[in-house]
Amino acid sequence: MALPPPMASTTANWHWKNKNVTPWAKSWFERELATLSVKGEGSEEVGITEITEFDGDVELGQRKSKLITIYDVRVGLKWKGTASDGTEVEGKVTIPEVSHENAIDGITDYVYEWSLTTSSSPVVDGLFKLVRSKLPVALETKFAEFPSAIIDTHGKDLTVSTQTSRTGTPAPSGSATPAAPPPSAAAAPKPAAKKPEAKKVNSTTVTVDANFMASADDLFSILTDEKRIPSWTRAPAQSTPKPDAEYSLFGGGVRGKYVSLTPGKEIKQTWALQSPTWPSGHAATLTTSLDQSSDSTKVTWTLQGVPTGMEDEITRNLQGYYVHGLKSIGLGSEL
Structure with missing residues (x-):
């Protein structure tokens, strides 16, 4: 790749x-x-x-x-x-x-x-x-x-920069103060009163899936419960799992709103990477589908609206931070 x-x-x-x-x-x-x-x-x-x-x-x-x-x-x-x-x-x-x-x-x-x-x-x-x-x-x-x-x-x-943050694994809340983000990305938790105008973005769809040794209901909770999310993201999270409620993952690295939630079946949410390379005002749509079998649950992440040219990067992100994150807490995923 x-x-x-x-x-x-x-x-x-x-x-x-x-x-x-x-x-x-x-x-x-x-x-x-x-x-x-x-x-x-x-x-x-x-x-x-x-x-x-x-x-x-x-x-x-x-x-x-x-x-x-x-x-x-x-x-x-x-x-x-x-x-x-x-x-x-x-x-x-x-x-x-x-x-x-x-x-x-x-x-x-x-x-x-x-x-x-x-x-x-x-x-x-x-x-x-x-x-x-x-x-x-x-x-x-x-x-x-x-x-x-x-x-x-x-x-x-x-680290490309010579000024490396030497912080180890972050606590879910209130431990060492994290390194300051670039000024262009230092957004407050609450959305600005005036949202940037979304520009037309050529986009595509990225899909990643994995099997986990857990029930669909438990995975649904792990993915949406504000208290359980930090166990696999290793960072603070904000999440109220109901339609139109805002969420924030990876210490603010990913933000959006829940669109619809079907417990044990599907989570649909808007998804925007807080990065200078992500188009301002643009939001993709992430659909997380859970399909439980007799001994495991297949989770499929389908991200629609990925800016053209970022497919490989976003695929690596989903595999590394979603799939590997869940695997790291002992759910025994199989790619």
């Missing part, structure tokens, strides 16, 4: 972009976690010796000149330690989900699945207790460094 031609930095940075950095992330975990160790009150000491499993996806994205991290991986580790009497003790731990969700809300607990390889004894069990109480603190401290490491290493690949 051909990429759009080069643009001025302020325009280029306004576009949605994604970079898959999973291989680099695996190496980072192997390098950084293998340095972790904790000590007990006496001579006890335990450390990570090997990464046995790393499964999932890690991406760096850019929206509205802001770099964000999107990741959800399963990590398996081996640990080894020395008990107070010199006995060597080994075991394993699996963290099923190391995810940007933990970074977003700051309160989601990591889950640890512990196992002991060495035969149990009072002294071995004592060290195992130390492992379970102290190793998670060391691991979570390292996990907290991961988003910044992604941006430090790969941010320059997505």
